[in-house]
Amino acid sequence: TVIKGNPAAIISSKNIAVTQAPPLFLSDDQVLGLLDWETLVPAIESVIAGVDRGQVIQPARLVMRIPDKDAVVLSMPGYVKGTNTSQDGSPDDSLAVKIVTSFTRNKDIGLPSILATVLLYNPDNGKLKVVMEGTEITKWRTAAASVVATKHIFPRSKESGLIVAIMGSGAQASIHAKAFDANFNVKQINIWNHRYPGAQDLVNKLSSEGLKSVKAFEHGQDAVKEADIIVTATYSSVPVVKYEWIVKRDVILMLLEQE
Numbered sequence: 001t002v003i004k005g006n007p008a009a010i011i012s013s014k015n016i017a018v019t020q021a022p023p024l025f026l027s028d029d030q031v032l033g034l035l036d037w038e039t040l041v042p043a044i045e046s047v048i049a050g051v052d053r054g055q056v057i058q059p060a061r062l063v064m065r066i067p068d069k070d071a072v073v074l075s076m077p078g079y080v081k082g083t084n085t086s087q088d089g090s091p092d093d094s095l096a097v098k099i100v101t102s103f104t105r106n107k108d109i110g111l112p113s114i115l116a117t118v119l120l121y122n123p124d125n126g127k128l129k130v131v132m133e134g135t136e137i138t139k140w141r142t143a144a145a146s147v148v149a150t151k152h153i154f155p156r157s158k159e160s161g162l163i164v165a166i167m168g169s170g171a172q173a174s175i176h177a178k179a180f181d182a183n184f185n186v187k188q189i190n191i192w193n194h195r196y197p198g199a200q201d202l203v204n205k206l207s208s209e210g211l212k213s214v215k216a217f218e219h220g221q222d223a224v225k226e227a228d229i230i231v232t233a234t235y236s237s238v239p240v241v242k243y244e245w246i247v248k249r250d251v252i253l254m255l256l257e258q259e
C-alpha cells in the first residue's frame with residue numbers, strides 16, 4: 001500500500017520491503033503535487049549549507065554537446081549526507097543522479113527546452129528506488145536556489161515593496177516570477193523578452209494565475225530601471241542587461257547560465 005499510495009514515503013523509506021520492490025515511476029504531474037515553496041526553499045538552503053559543512057559530494061557535471069541539434073546533455077550525480085535520522089533510526093542520506101537534456105529548438109514543437117530525469121537510489125546499497133521525470137523539480141529547484149541566494153546575500157531582501165525585473169519569458173522566467181512573489185514582499189514584477197509578445201503572453205498567464213502587478217516591457221532598460229532584484233533567464237549569447245541601465249546601487253542580479 002505504501003508503494004501505491006504515498007510516493008513521498010517511498011522516496012524517504014529505508015524499509016527493506018519497500019526498497020527491494022521495483023522502482024517507482026513518478027511523472028512530472030506527480031512530482032509537481034509534492035512540491036511547495038515552504039518545503040523546497042529550506043531543503044535547498046540546508047543542502048547549500050551542507051556543501052559548506054562537507055556533507056555533499058557533487059562532482060563537476062558531465063556535459064555532452066550535440067552541435068547538430070543545438071543540444072546539450074548534462075549528467076549530475078550527487079550524494080548528500082543526512083543531518084536528520086529517519087524513522088527506522090538510520091541517517092537520512094540521499095543518493096541521486098539527474099540527467100538534463102537541453103534542446104533549444106524544442107519550442108518549435110511545444111516541448112520545454114530543458115527536460116530532466118532524476119534517478120533516486122537507496123544510499124546504502126545503490127538499489128534504484130525511484131525514476132522520476134525531473135523537469136518540474138529542476139525548474140522549481142533553480143528558482144528556489146535564487147530565493148535562498150537573495151535571502152542570504154541581499155541585505156534588503158526583507159524590505160517591502162520590492163521590484164523584480166525578469167529578462168526572458170520562458171520556463172525559468174515564469175517560475176522565478178512565482179518564486180519571488182511567494183517568498184518576498186514584492187510590489188511589481190517587470191517582464192522583458194527579446195520578442196515583446198512573449199513578455200505579454202507571460203504577463204497574461206501569470207495574471208490569470210493570480211499574480212498581481214505583473215507588467216510587460218518592450219525595452220530591457222525600462223524593465224530594470226527601478227528594479228531591486230534582476231533575473232536573466234534567456235538563451236541569449238550576449239548580455240541582456242547593461243550595467244549603466246541599473247539605477248539602484250544595491251541590487252541583486254541572478255544570471256541563469258547558458259550551456
Ligand SMILES: NC(=O)C1=CN([C@@H]2O[C@H](COP(=O)(O)OP(=O)(O)OC[C@H]3O[C@@H](n4cnc5c(N)ncnc54)[C@H](O)[C@@H]3O)[C@@H](O)[C@H]2O)C=CC1
Binds near residue numbers: 258
Ligand atoms: N528550465 C530549467 O529548469 C533551467 C534552465 N536554466 C537556464 O535558464 C535559461 C532559460 O531556460 P528556460 O527558461 O528553461 O528556457 P525557455 O526556452 O523556456 O526560455 C528561453 C527564453 O530565452 C529567450 N531567448 C531565446 N533566444 C534568445 C536570444 N538570442 N536573445 C534573447 N532572448 C532569447 C526566449 O525568448 C525565452 O524567453 C537557459 O540558459 C537555461 O539553461 C538553468 C537551470 C534550470
Ligand SMILES: O=C([O-])C1=[NH+]CCC1
Binds near residue numbers: 257259
Ligand atoms: O542545474 C540544472 O539542473 C540545469 N542547469 C542548466 C539546465 C538545467
